[in-house]
Amino acid sequence: MKNYVTLERAKQHLNMDHDLDDTLIEAYIGAASEAVKNYLKSASAYEPERDSNDDPILDSSGDPIYVEDSAGDKIVRYAVQAAVLLMVGFLYKDRDENPDSAFDRGYLPKPVTALLYPLRDPALA
Template sequence: MAFLIVTIQEARDWLHLDDAETDAVISRALSASSRAVVRYLKWQAGSILIIDSPPNSPPDDLTNVVDDVAMAVLMLAGILLKERDGDPDGMFFDVGQLPKPVTALLYPMRDPTLA
């Protein structure tokens, strides 16, 4: 089941995707990005997104998703869709880390715990 924090249409509009990208491909990128954002936010995701058991159940109401979280998901999905051959130059991903622009949006909301 897809775990979406933003809609497929929002992704199409923001990323300027045409019909060449199927909804299934976009949905997978959004689902992976949404889960990565929820994992990064840790237990704070439940209260920020009003989810019962993150990252297993997506928010019921996508109209109230915080803009910073929605933009982080869109940015990460865009990187995943456009960098399909990976990240050979290491521009976006460090092992175990989100890309810096995504982290910059989410960091203020994250619980400052260790590990």
């Protein structure tokens, strides 16, 4: 699975200017990206191209066409990037516990779900 944010972006979010925890942060990025993907279920984390009415543009098969960067990679929605960064922050700050009770066991933190909920496909269980 492709991670939704880069190591550099996560370190910027954490206000980190050293490389000592890079391996740990990369693991958190992977875990946070997987958690976000699981929460979204079948909904896409990528930004769809939109027409002048702000409706997604579909290909001949009825699938959305996604915005791509100059390298041809799909662009991750801002809400998804923010959710992953928040999750990385929670994992990095509170490595062994949940002292602020920001989330219940088995659930994502409330700020993360607030960003993702509108994107989620609720029809799938």
